[in-house]
Amino acid sequence: MSAPVYTRVALIGLGLIASSMFWAMKRGGLAGEVTGFAKSGASRETARRIGLCDRVCDSVAEAVADADLVVLCVPVGAMGAVAKEIAPHLKVGATVTDVGSVKRDVIDTVGPHLPEGVHFVPAHPLAGTEHSGPESGFAELFDNRWCLLVPVEDSDPDAVAKLRALWEGMGANVDEMDADHHDLVLAVTSHTPHLIAYTMVGVADDLRRVTDSEVIKYSAAGFRDFTRIAASDPTMWRDVFLTNKDATLEILGRFTEELFALQRAIRTGDGEHLHEYFTRTREIRRGIIEAGQDTAAPNFGREAPKA
């Protein structure tokens, strides 16, 4: 095991991403000491009970004191307030980063609070599950997943390089990207798909009152995959949509345009259009499997649940 990348790391917010980072840093010996803080007393207690963080602090000031790296792992809508709160307690030369799913908004709300002499390197690991909270993390979450670094104009190259080393040490592949491009790409690959899944599950929920439990009982026909995505953390996702409004609305606009075209093909019985469309989309799946971002096993290789 090589020397730690950072002597002291502070995790602010102790949900799925922070807890996975802790276990991944421990696995790789990447940090000397990891402190942690969560606003909720219950989360801090859980963290202490399961050994999450070397030291769980009862104030954010205590957690960031003397930290070389501070990682903001709170919902995007809370980033600005947390940045303001930690600012007076940051060590000169420290790096502040985050794991938010939206980057322009985080840069605009966090950046202005950070004092001279503190580096700011926004980041976004593209990894997660439908679970949340301090007990949902695991060391392998970032293995072979992408982490996007979104350096700001005056990000120090050494600070960027060090953060890259941390993410690579936690198993991730690292790319750099500018904030607006990030927000558009994520609107396509993540934000709009989540909104659509939430919508479809909401529709089914309304109908459930009509069809009793049939929607749940017969979900294996396709619907259940939507429910996994739509089970993600509500606060996190509310903030994503509120802060990546423009890109999400743009992609949603394209989505409804295409949906209306397919709807029209169904109404007019245009089988050729449907067949051509469905053939094209099949190719993309192949690309994702070849890129190592999913399994080729049928149904994601999940076991048939026992009766």
Add this chain to the structure above:
Amino acid sequence: MSAPVYTRVALIGLGLIASSMFWAMKRGGLAGEVTGFAKSGASRETARRIGLCDRVCDSVAEAVADADLVVLCVPVGAMGAVAKEIAPHLKVGATVTDVGSVKRDVIDTVGPHLPEGVHFVPAHPLAGTEHSGPESGFAELFDNRWCLLVPVEDSDPDAVAKLRALWEGMGANVDEMDADHHDLVLAVTSHTPHLIAYTMVGVADDLRRVTDSEVIKYSAAGFRDFTRIAASDPTMWRDVFLTNKDATLEILGRFTEELFALQRAIRTGDGEHLHEYFTRTREIRRGIIEAGQDTAAPNFGREAPKA
């Protein structure tokens, strides 16, 4: 092992469902002899090579001759033509069933072709994967999944009971339902989700020309789940939408209504509405896991693909 349910079974069409039925019938000793026919010579050859069916026939007439049960496993749009072709060769007292995803249309197009003395018991196993063709089948596909029987007005109760025994022997739970209700429930749990997934993947495909391979590379953020569904067989799905037009368009209408309401909440910054909506949908996931129709493991328990 008990006595076979049927002495001779004929599978017409040799894709995912038919091949899984063959292996499941073998596993359970449910059929004396299973014959098979596929329109494509290549599929028949593959079937012979991998030992799919006890006897692969080069004509549909030969396959159904003397069969006690004939299972139509072709796309819904081809059911009527196949029924017409097999009709003169059916044994008196035989049962004809199918595995189509739409039931009203199959009843309307198949029923009129079947001669006196032949029983018709439409069915629909709610199981599948994104793979297709004779090599995609496996014996466990129906384990703990639902199979819906949709008896027509004059379906013989003994014929229905026998078909139920076959499906139960292949591992499925069996329910009975009328055709119109079936088509509406499936429009919610399967047809509309598939159309939406196809649409989202199509939008991403358009954008890929702008963002190069980023959509694929960064798909783990949610998008990849949609691509699995959108990789399903194009011909099968074209036929589903063309033949379950009314119910699909009705559910699509509700979907766009809800989507517009969420879109409006994003535009106006109504975080409360979004949070409330996302909290409600989370419950449904819990119901599906408790009903034994999916795994509670994060990300469906899939392994991180190796680099």
